[in-house]
Amino acid sequence: MLMVSIGAGGCQSTSGQQGQDRAITAGYSFGTLTCDLGIEVTTEQVASAAEESLRLRGYSVTSRTVTADHARVVGKSAGDGWLKQAVIESNLTAEGNRLRVRAEPWGNESMSRAILDSVLSMMGR
Numbered sequence: 001m002l003m004v005s006i007g008a009g010g011c012q013s014t015s016g017q018q019g020q021d022r023a024i025t026a027g028y029s030f031g032t033l034t035c036d037l038g039i040e041v042t043t044e045q046v047a048s049a050a051e052e053s054l055r056l057r058g059y060s061v062t063s064r065t066v067t068a069d070h071a072r073v074v075g076k077s078a079g080d081g082w083l084k085q086a087v088i089e090s091n092l093t094a095e096g097n098r099l100r101v102r103a104e105p106w107g108n109e110s111m112s113r114a115i116l117d118s119v120l121s122m123m124g125r
Helices: 002-009 043-056 109-122
Strands: 014-018 024-029 032-037 059-066 070-077 085-092 097-104
Touching: 014 109, 024 109, 032 109, 043 059, 043 070, 043 085, 043 097, 043 109, 085 109, 097 109
Parallel strands: none
Antiparallel strands: 014 024, 024 032, 032 097, 059 070, 070 085, 085 097
């Protein structure tokens, strides 16, 4: 029974305000931080901001894939294990651009929120 209550706690979603003026709501659930940006934001803009943000935080960008409707940037920090990495993804949706940040493999909400704030700052948001 104890394992069930511990497992259920990890499924809870938390919500918080992000960005320079704290106007963007981001929810953290199942190890992924997600927010929605306007349709005016392109996947290329997100990818460029993600790459620069990761480099400024001391990551090496190990992978960068960008199309018109999807972007994925992966960064690794020196000295981290081979599984540890930060992943930033962007997808166009009907409402705009959905941005996701994951600290793999287990997730880390505070690190994901710091990375998201950095990406949003690079985009002037």
